[in-house]
Each structure stands twice: as C-alpha cells, then as structure tokens.
C-alpha cells in the first residue's frame with residue numbers, strides 16, 4: 001500500500017489517505033487501495049472502530065483528483081463508471097458494521113465532503129473547513145454524498161449546502177449537525193482517536209446490532225422499526241457482556 005496508510009491504535013484502525021502533495025485528493029490509486037484497507041479492518045476482530053483521515057494538517061480530502069480525472073475521463077460514461085466505483089466504496093463505509101469516524105484534519109472539499117458524509121461520525125479540527133463546492137465547478141456530487149448529506153442534516157439544509165457551495169468553518173458545521181465534535185487543532189489526532197476509542201470500547205454485538213437496526217429503520221414504518229428494536233434488545237439479553245454488566249450492577253448493591 002502506498003497512498004493509503006493503515007495502522008491500528010488500541011482497537012481503532014486508522015486509515016489515512018496519504019497524498020499531502022495533492023491535498024489528499026482521491027485518485028485511482030486511492031480508489032484501488034481504500035477497499036483493501038476497509039476489508040482489513042472489517043476482518044480483524046480486534047478492530048472495533050475505524051478512523052478515516054488525511055495526512056498532515058491542511059487537508060482531509062480535497063475531493064477527486066482534478067488533474068488525473070480531467071486527463072482521463074472524457075465521456076459521461078467514463079465519469080459514470082469511475083464514480084460508480086467510488087459510490088460503492090462510500091456505500092460500503094455507510095453500511096460498515098463497525099463505527100466509522102471521519103477525522104477532518106483540514107480542508108474538506110467536494111468529494112472529500114461526500115466521503116466524510118459516508119462515515120457514521122465526523123470529528124473536526126478547529127481549523128477544518130467543509131464545502132460541497134461541486135456546484136461552483138459546474139457539476140454535482142457524484143459519489144452518493146448528496147443522499148448521505150440529506151439523511152444527516154435534512155433535505156432543506158442539504159439543498160442549501162449543495163446549491164450554495166458555501167464553505168463552512170468547523171464550528172458552523174457543528175451547529176448544522178454536519179460535524180459531531182470540534183476539537184483543538186493542536187490535539188486533533190489524540191482527540192479523534194479518543195472519540196473513536198469510546199465507540200470501540202462498547203460491546204461489539206450491541207454496537208453492530210444498533211448500527212444495523214438504525215440503517216434498517218430508515219426503510220421501515222414506525223411500528224415496524226419499533227418492533228425491530230424490541231427484537232434486537234431481546235437477542236442481546238443473554239449475551240455475555242449484558243450478563244457481566246448485570247453481575248457488576250448487582251454486586252455493587254450487596
């Protein structure tokens with residue numbers, strides 16, 4: 001692997017897009033290596049959460065590599081095929097069965113914002129800025145990021161962000177619900193790892209079950225989604241982590 005760095009820290013897999021000279025823009029090589037890194041994290045039982053970030057403190061991901069893709073993608077069909085690969089990667093992240101956190105260490109633009117939206121959570125450095133700037137370039141999001149954005153912040157806010165191309169500072173993005181936590185740029189990586197680590201510390205069957213339930217619930221009516229919740233809790237009732245938690249609770253009271 002060269003343009004993606006894969007490391008683990010406690011129970012967190014850190015997947016780092018490593019093209020600082022190109023503001024970590026996604027090129028074909030990143031698109032080839034990112035799925036390998038994700039499957040490595042999926043298949044390692046000791047990994048309980050994933051943090052996706054970029055190298056350095058200037059950019060998370062500056063979108064698609066405008067240099068490569070303008071040299072290589074000529075027809076609408078070329079673009080559709082290429083973007084379909086990236087869309088499937090984003091879908092894999094959005095439906096991952098371990099929590100995935102985007103560590104927004106700097107500028108997040110265009111496709112970079114789409115990638116961030118595919119993650120379940122976003123932790124931003126106080127110096128990060130986020131913009132769905134595709135409209136300024138006369139295009140639209142193409143990797144599935146608009147659908148993911150609307151599911152996170154609602155259709156009206158999504159429409160505004162996508163049509164204005166406005167670049168938001170981290171604090172403003174947090175106010176809109178686009179970012180879950182803003183941390184100091186000076187302690188970005190330890191703080192992002194701590195955020196992911198807190199998710200990793202919870203029992204994996206419960207975490208996986210809740211992720212899956214929330215995803216399925218989006219497609220169900222209220223009664224069915226509430227019923228699914230009862231079934232999930234029932235299936236976790238006799239699990240070892242729940243029994244151990246109850247034992248701890250009862251012992252404290254003796």
Ligand SMILES: CCC(=O)SCCNC(=O)CCNC(=O)[C@H](O)C(C)(C)COP(=O)(O)OP(=O)(O)OC[C@H]1O[C@@H](n2cnc3c(N)ncnc32)[C@H](O)[C@@H]1OP(=O)(O)O
Nearest residue numbers: 021022023025058062063064065066067107109110111134
């Ligand atoms: C798939 C469709 C899309 O994603 S459309 C959206 C495409 N992205 C953009 O329009 C963002 C363009 N980039 C920028 O606005 C800035 O470079 C940002 C990301 C804010 C970083 O600014 P700053 O830290 O000052 O760095 P810089 O501008 O000097 O850039 C450093 C080197 O990175 C490169 N870079 C930047 N973005 C891309 C990109 N998307 N594709 C390819 N290369 C990119 C710059 O060209 C620069 O490299 P060089 O010094 O010119 O060799």
